[in-house]
Amino acid sequence: MTYTYETNGAAIYKQSFAMIRAEADLAAFAADEEQIAVRMIHAAGLVGLEQHIRFSPGFAVSARGALEAGAPILCDARMVSEGVTRTRLSAHNEVICTLHHDDVRAMAAEMQNTRSAAALELWRPHLAGALVAIGNAPTALFHLLNMLQDPDCPRPAAIIGCPVGFVGAVESKDALWADQPVPCCIVQGRLGGSAITVAAINAVASRAE
């Protein structure tokens, strides 16, 4: 028996987004936030995620403005950086993940922290005005918040803070939401992850769909 299924990629996306808009409760979002939330739900395959997505005032405008101005995208994990659709980046933004830099293992040992946290020390020259995307490591988000407590640390334009998991994920996102050092987007609770985070970046980089 031969299976029959939808083979047109654009049609699959269109149908998915229509199903999400029919099933999810998106009333709380402004139009520019709704587009981002729909793509995050799409990546998770989870209607109901919208109840956990939070945008601080000005997030969508700041994040989109940063990309349009050519700012880099700083990612905690390669699973995030590799997922960014380069053709959406009209300003040919640099996508940076420092986690696998040769120096990071020694830096982590010196700092007595994870490689994910240590890798953020290499973000400093790129941080000013950047779009930050943390989709995996709670320790990276905590370390970023600590870095930003120093007034001399350059400030990103916006932060997508969606680490996933059981140890530190809830707490790091709650800390970001409480501090709000710059406009931010989080998924409250244990949910999050690289795919949801990449979807948020790709939505920010997209025109309305």
Ligand SMILES: C/C1=C2N=C(/C=C3N=C(/C(C)=C4\N[C@@](C)([C@@H]5N=C1[C@](C)(CCC(=O)O)[C@H]5CC(=O)O)[C@@](C)(CC(=O)O)[C@@H]4CCC(=O)O)[C@@](C)(CC(=O)O)[C@@H]\3CCC(=O)O)C(C)(C)[C@@H]/2CCC(=O)O
């Ligand atoms: C404790 C860690 C957690 N990792 C999670 C989930 C996933 N991680 C994957 C992979 C392939 C990677 N995770 C590392 C970032 C690695 N993960 C950690 C650390 C030990 C500490 C981070 C932290 O607690 O903040 C971290 C290593 C470090 O020293 O920083 C990774 C670098 C490990 C490695 O390959 O060496 C690697 C990322 C590689 C890259 O993309 O560049 C998973 C795919 C798990 C797997 O391999 O089975 C998965 C992906 C989830 C996602 O959507 O991103 C958690 C659950 C986030 C967890 C932290 C919280 C917890 O409750 O444990």
